[in-house]
Amino acid sequence: MSDHQGQGGPVVEVRGLSKSFGPLRVLHGVSLTVSAGRTLCVLGPSGSGKSTLLRCINFLERPDAGVVLLRGEQVGVHRTPSGRERAMTDRELARMRTRFGMVFQQFNLWPHLTVLENLIESPIHVQGRSRGEAVTEAEALLDKIGLRDKREAYPSRLSGGQKQRVAIARALAMRPEVLLFDEPTSSLDPELVGEVLAVMRDLTREGQTMIVVTHEMGFAREAADEVMFIDEGVVVETAAPERFFSNPATARVRQFLQRFA
């Protein structure tokens, strides 16, 4: 994480992103900017396109239109030294995806690997780092999330909250430039939500750049630097959390917030 601190400017920039599944328009002209060390929370009703937005940012879904820039480099487009552009190959795109750390709603830990193996799998086999270095770093991450004693456990032996904390550590182990959270607490029992949010709050404090799709209003209010509301695939409002929650500019957001009041 420390290796890209001190660089100002946007880490992620999205311009005019659109995506349809058949006749269904999921995203339409979405733009956003996240600067280094900042946390953007994306709110919106179910089915508003929030998850698709995250999946388009790291090109798990290919957008129909629009541009995604990671530190100024266009995702999905390879630029040769002479300045010519072509579409990235699958391999180039896969390599670029490791610069985004993704945390899924359903954790999606690899069940055939132990907790430690989950953390070192991609650093070793995709990023080509040495095993010793990857293990040392993974152990430090397990200390940080308080699960060092689970290093040899298989995911099936963990609670939902523990799984999601491991999933966050797995994302961090790749030293990503930005973390993408896709409703990280939505499939957890209510009493397990707190431990995951606590880890996420620590990360925002440490200056990790994050985009968080969530329904946790409390988290958005306290931890976000900026809140974005999307509905039916369109950005309705983007504002600082104080402003967003106390004095939203649009009727649509006011109506949405009333249901949580």
Add this chain to the structure above:
Amino acid sequence: MIANFGIVLGEWRSLATGFLNTVWICALSGALSLLLAVFVSMLLVSRRHGVRRSTQGVVDVLRAIPFLMLLFIVYYCLPTLHVRLSSWTCGLSALIVYNTAYFAEILRGAWSHLPHEQEEAGRAYGYTGLRLYRRIILPQIFIAAGPVLGNQMITLVKNSAFLMVITIPDLTFMANQVQAIYFVPFETILVAVALYWILCSTIEWTVRRMDRVALVRGHE
């Protein structure tokens, strides 16, 4: 009757040779067909329509014919097409081809039950193509399909007994020789059956262990 068992035990060398032949024939064709099945299973889920359909067609035909028929095709029919193979080559290749079809179909089935999110998590963490298959998908479908693959392995052992009809000296062939020479069919076959039972039970025991692995390391 005790005396008859004495005759059979006196011929233990023949039976041991047959047993060891059966063991290595099964081990070799099991291992090779599993390796081939890994590649065939990739064709079975290929994004190219033509590749997927034609591979599935071949697999389905192989699974629909009795093993003995396939053996006859390789041993009796290929020579009329001027393809002459030794009985060993015929026997092993028939076993391998036949089991590859079953193994590949088992792997494809396990793959289709693997939650799509597993593959997606792999892609999100930089995996693609063959590396995605080898590191993320294949270990999981092996764990899920382990018990079924083990059962198919037992079927392979039993199918290998057919190889005697093309004069391969497996356990069945050697037992048949012993009983024909000394005319002690009951005792000889009992011993041969016991040896098959030991072999299949060993596989069965491994299958049960794999079941326990799947409980901890399988996807939920």
